[in-house]
Amino acid sequence: MNSDLYDSAAWRTFQLLDAEEASIFDEAMRHDPDLRSAYLEMDRLSAAIAATTAGPLEPTADQLDQLQSRLGLKTAHHSHFWLATSGWSTAAVLAILLTLHLAGIIDRMDTAAVVTPGNSHARPQPATPPADPTRTTALPSTKDADTKTPAKVETKRLNQEIEVLRDNLEKFQHRDRVLFEVVPGMALPIVMAMNPPEIALEDSTLAKNDEHSPLTALLGDALRALTAAPPETDSSAPAADAPWLPKHPTAIPIYDAARDAGTLVVSNLPPTDAGEVYNLWVTTAANERPIYVGTLPDDSASGADSFDFSLGSTMVLPSGFVLTKDPQNAPANPTAANTILQGPPVPAR
Amino acid sequence: MIETELSPIHALPSGLCEDSSGEAAALIARMAKADPNALAELHGLWNPVLLGIAYQMLGDRRQAGKAVQDTFVHLWQRAAGYDSRQTTPFVWAFTVLRGCCMNRLRRQVPRAVPHPPTPLDKHDNPRVMSADDYRRVRAALDHLTPEERSSLLAAVFLHYAQPHPHDPPLGMVKNHLRQALTKIRNPLSRYEL
Numbered sequence: 212m213n214s215d216l217y218d219s220a221a222w223r224t225f226q227l228l229d230a231e232e233a234s235i236f237d238e239a240m241r242h243d244p245d246l247r248s249a250y251l252e253m254d255r256l257s258a259a260i261a262a263t264t265a266g267p268l269e270p271t272a273d274q275l276d277q278l279q280s281r282l283g284l285k286t287a288h289h290s291h292f293w294l295a296t297s298g299w300s301t302a303a304v305l306a307i308l309l310t311l312h313l314a315g316i317i318d319r320m321d322t323a324a325v326v327t328p329g330n331s332h333a334r335p336q337p338a339t340p341p342a343d344p345t346r347t348t349a350l351p352s353t354k355d356a357d358t359k360t361p362a363k364v365e366t367k368r369l370n371q372e373i374e375v376l377r378d379n380l381e382k383f384q385h386r387d388r389v390l391f392e393v394v395p396g397m398a399l400p401i402v403m404a405m406n407p408p409e410i411a412l413e414d415s416t417l418a419k420n421d422e423h424s425p426l427t428a429l430l431g432d433a434l435r436a437l438t439a440a441p442p443e444t445d446s447s448a449p450a451a452d453a454p455w456l457p458k459h460p461t462a463i464p465i466y467d468a469a470r471d472a473g474t475l476v477v478s479n480l481p482p483t484d485a486g487e488v489y490n491l492w493v494t495t496a497a498n499e500r501p502i503y504v505g506t507l508p509d510d511s512a513s514g515a516d517s518f519d520f521s522l523g524s525t526m527v528l529p530s531g532f533v534l535t536k537d538p539q540n541a542p543a544n545p546t547a548a549n550t551i552l553q554g555p556p557v558p559a560r
Numbered sequence: 561m562i563e564t565e566l567s568p569i570h571a572l573p574s575g576l577c578e579d580s581s582g583e584a585a586a587l588i589a590r591m592a593k594a595d596p597n598a599l600a601e602l603h604g605l606w607n608p609v610l611l612g613i614a615y616q617m618l619g620d621r622r623q624a625g626k627a628v629q630d631t632f633v634h635l636w637q638r639a640a641g642y643d644s645r646q647t648t649p650f651v652w653a654f655t656v657l658r659g660c661c662m663n664r665l666r667r668q669v670p671r672a673v674p675h676p677p678t679p680l681d682k683h684d685n686p687r688v689m690s691a692d693d694y695r696r697v698r699a700a701l702d703h704l705t706p707e708e709r710s711s712l713l714a715a716v717f718l719h720y721a722q723p724h725p726h727d728p729p730l731g732m733v734k735n736h737l738r739q740a741l742t743k744i745r746n747p748l749s750r751y752e753l
């Protein structure tokens with residue numbers, strides 16, 4: 212047992228070895244019980260230090276439910292929540308139900324017209340009789356008054372439902388407008404377009420609720436970019452069957468400052484040369500110089516992909532993002548020379 | 561005299577993180593028999609501390625929650641293969657969590673600023689580690705310089721797993737870590753002896 216052994220175990224535990232060194236260590240550990248013992252003891256020490264120094268966090272209430280559902284130990288009850296996830300989905304479901312209901316009413320009215328000789332609006336009916344015998348017995352009587360009254364009632368009720376639906380739609384639209392409205396001092400999800408510096412575009416920061424660059428358009432571009440370039444194809448160039456995609460590199464950072472969680476969606480990013488990487492930077496109103504966010508993985512320069520990132524603090528409110536191409540492990544501050552993408556574009560002076 | 565004769569490995573705290581009550585091992589044994597109540601109990605036992613550790617490793621609460629969930633899925637699926645002679649239950653869970661966090665770190669862009677300082681406040685949970693273990697580790701960390709301690713904590717929480725331009729050179733990091741591990745060896749060993 213020597214200190215080299217001990218050091219190696221520590222470097223392996225702390226992930227300080229590169230892939231090849233780690234592989235050699237793991238192979239050696241299989242044959243050397245002392246090395247394995249050293250590694251296990253480092254694990255034990257790490258666990259003790261982590262448990263002592265990391266403050267426990269209060270888990271969310273549904274974490275156990277999610278875990279049990281994932282393991283099949285409990286039936287998932289997503290139906291309780293899915294309607295609440297989007298007002299638009301609620302409206303869509305209501306509209307479908309309403310349409311089906313309306314179709315049922317028309318069908319019933321048609322059937323009533325067939326059995327009512329005096330109804331002048333009777334439509335041609337299929338030769339086959341109704342399959343459901345109970346439905347026939349439920350039809351109104353053959354008298355005109357009895358036939359028209361339920362239809363009027365249904366029409367009135369239908370009109371009322373349409374009014375309610377319209378009100379709901381207006382409420383949802385109002386809610387969405389409020390959600391994307393800029394409120395000073397409030398952290399909002401930030402979505403912006405990043406383009407090459409030489410391409411002049413209108414300011415597309417969604418936080419400003421610009422009607423000419425709606426959120427759906429930006430996210431739509433991001434989704435199209437992701438779906439139009441399958442990984443098995445050469446996606447360094449825009450797909451030929453996707454004429455709506457821009458020819459130049461683009462990126463869309465989506466950042467939620469309230470949770471310090473962001474995703475960067477890139478497309479058409481050209482492959483880097485050997486020893487070069489793409490670095491992401493963030494600019495804020497408080498700092499003149501961009502702050503380094505991180506390096507995109509090596510395999511990022513291929514068509515479209517998305518990467519999660521965080522800024523380390525929920526107090527950072529980005530005013531822009533910059534993507535630079537630099538030598539590996541030597542990111543330089545963004546300049547005109549190394550900037551590949553920036554967003555939002557600097558307004559023309 | 562005794563301290564100088566101790567080899568580094570033997571000086572490490574072999575008694576740390578022991579499951580003295582056998583509670584966690586019993587729960588894992590029940591999980592191996594597909595007892596869902598055991599999973600719920602173990603989740604209640606370890607989830608907050610694992611979530612805190614994962615947050616320190618990932619710097620993102622949402623990602624930390626997912627990593628902890630991955631960990632419990634792994635523990636559930638591998639409970640039958642758990643060998644208490646190899647490692648203690650909590651250390652096993654910690655190593656699984658570390659692997660889950662590493663997988664997530666490899667997929668995400670590194671964070672912009674270093675993690676918030678790791679608190680050293682007392683938040684002992686006797687069902688995770690004994691009060692004596694907490695005391696021993698704190699006493700050992702108190703022997704370190706601020707640089708050594710921050711290097712050690714950063715290493716434990718995988719901050720060096722992703723190279724960051726603001727990090728000190730790797731050689732300096734390893735020197736700090738080597739000094740830190742040497743220093744904490746003795747206080748922990750004293751308590752052991």
